[in-house]
Amino acid sequence: MIERWSLDQVLALAPDASSRKAAQGVAAAGRWSSRGTTGSVLYGECEGSGSKPYLACVDLTEPAYRCSCPSRKFPCKHALGLLLLWSAGGVPAEEAAPQWVTEWLDGRAERAARSAARAETPRAETPRDETPRDEAAGTGTGAGAGAGAGKAESVRQARVGAGLAELERWLADQIRQGLASSAEHDWDGLAKRLIDAQAPGVAGLVSRLTQVRAEDDWPGRLLEEYALINLLAVAHRRRAELPAPLAETVRIRTGFPVTREEVLAGPAVRDHWHVLGRRDDEHDRLTARRVWLKGRATGRAALILSFAPPGQSLDASLVTGTTIDADLAFYPGAAPLRALVAARHDTDPLPGEGAPPAGVPAGEALEEVARVLADDPWTESWPLVLAGVVPGRTAVGGLPLHRRARDPWRLIAVSGGRPVTLAAEWTPQGLRPLTTYDDDGTAVLL
Numbered sequence: 120m121i122e123r124w125s126l127d128q129v130l131a132l133a134p135d136a137s138s139r140k141a142a143q144g145v146a147a148a149g150r151w152s153s154r155g156t157t158g159s160v161l162y163g164e165c166e167g168s169g170s171k172p173y174l175a176c177v178d179l180t181e182p183a184y185r186c187s188c189p190s191r192k193f194p195c196k197h198a199l200g201l202l203l204l205w206s207a208g209g210v211p212a213e214e215a216a217p218q219w220v221t222e223w224l225d226g227r228a229e230r231a232a233r234s235a236a237r238a239e240t241p242r243a244e245t246p247r248d249e250t251p252r253d254e255a256a257g258t259g260t261g262a263g264a265g266a267g268a269g270k271a272e273s274v275r276q277a278r279v280g281a282g283l284a285e286l287e288r289w290l291a292d293q294i295r296q297g298l299a300s301s302a303e304h305d306w307d308g309l310a311k312r313l314i315d316a317q318a319p320g321v322a323g324l325v326s327r328l329t330q331v332r333a334e335d336d337w338p339g340r341l342l343e344e345y346a347l348i349n350l351l352a353v354a355h356r357r358r359a360e361l362p363a364p365l366a367e368t369v370r371i372r373t374g375f376p377v378t379r380e381e382v383l384a385g386p387a388v389r390d391h392w393h394v395l396g397r398r399d400d401e402h403d404r405l406t407a408r409r410v411w412l413k414g415r416a417t418g419r420a421a422l423i424l425s426f427a428p429p430g431q432s433l434d435a436s437l438v439t440g441t442t443i444d445a446d447l448a449f450y451p452g453a454a455p456l457r458a459l460v461a462a463r464h465d466t467d468p469l470p471g472e473g474a475p476p477a478g479v480p481a482g483e484a485l486e487e488v489a490r491v492l493a494d495d496p497w498t499e500s501w502p503l504v505l506a507g508v509v510p511g512r513t514a515v516g517g518l519p520l521h522r523r524a525r526d527p528w529r530l531i532a533v534s535g536g537r538p539v540t541l542a543a544e545w546t547p548q549g550l551r552p553l554t555t556y557d558d559d560g561t562a563v564l565l
Contacts, residue, residue, distance in 0.1 A: 150165055159178065275375075279373060320371070347497055364494075368452040386448070388419060422456045479505065
């Protein structure tokens with residue numbers, strides 16, 4: 120039996136504000152001619168504008184959604200309304216689901232099995248350490264294809280090296296001239312030249328300097344950004360001297376891609392992962408969703424990224440405050456954080472499944488961040504679970520809050536001046552609270 124979600128957890132799944140409002144309109148028992156749950160699946164028939172009711176169901180183990188309504192939003196208002204009814208205890212338990220529900224579940228299981236079989240093939244047939252990266256980058260077969268790919272890789276490395284050499288000279292000039300001469304058009308032109316040099320990762324770092332210049336404390340922040348960008352350029356130039364994991368970090372941050380297939384072909388880490396929280400950001404006409412996880416047994420942190428263009432729904436399969444039994448495949452690097460969900464496992468709930476994640480005092484959390492930065496100095500965020508901290512208007516447990524997270528009244532209200540467990544996103548500019556837990560252990564989204 121899956122533990123019932125709170126109102127906050129359900130509403131957080133809505134793709135937009137209008138969906139949240141519409142879902143509350145259909146979350147009335149009188150709108151549903153039938154409804155039920157088998158413990159892991161919700162289903163129901165909701166009256167609509169036509170003569171036939173809409174058939175909606177939710178697989179709580181993912182979650183995954185199905186509805187016969189014509190809405191393009193995902194999940195639709197009927198699936199959300201059914202979840203709201205369930206969260207309020209308004210969906211009765213049943214021994215078995217109707218045939219239309221079981222057919223949908225069987226189809227999902229078949230697709231998942233085929234996907235798992237495809238994912239296992241490269242692991243079995245292409246040992247990760249036997250193929251040099253330059254050859255693996257090729258698209259053909261045989262020695263000729265590998266040689267061609269290696270040549271293309273070498274050409275790109277030369278272009279990137281030339282672009283970063285110019286960047287180092289430009290940064291040295293900026294420091295000699297002083298920060299007051301920094302101008303937006305200079306950064307725009309430099310970013311375009313870095314794109315031409317096939318170093319999109321560094322170009323992105325340069326492009327965001329305009330945002331730094333708009334902050335109140337911009338001189339110090341700009342100098343920090345210059346230092347990190349210069350460090351990346353120097354590290355790329357001297358990458359042959361670096362340990363392999365750090366060299367891979369430099370390669371990725373410069374802009375060389377790692378494919379999804381490469382990541383899934385690597386080793387996976389199975390654990391019961393606490394879903395700590397999420398944050399959505401808009402950038403370059405795309406919405407990026409960051410979902411933070413923490414392994415119960417391993418203690419490992421993980422970040423699941425997803426992207427969607429305007430008008431399309433983001434991945435809502437990871438519900439804040441829940442725990443998933445899953446295999447995660449991590450992107451390579453000195454401090455691996457970003458990961459893909461390689462496989463999810465349907466298991467019976469473990470003892471203490473609904474309990475909050477184990478936290479650490481603020482001092483230990485800072486030690487964890489220090490270790491991460493020692494491995495990867497370009498780390499911009501990291502998930503922490505703080506235990507026994509008392510929130511204030513500008514700090515939590517002595518750790519400053521991000522300027523956009525000041526006055527966290529909801530967190531303060533849950534705390535009531537008492538110590539709480541808090542899941543937060545660490546950034547160099549301060550903490551961004553994600554989730555706290557009330558006296559009953561229920562997740563409260565912040």
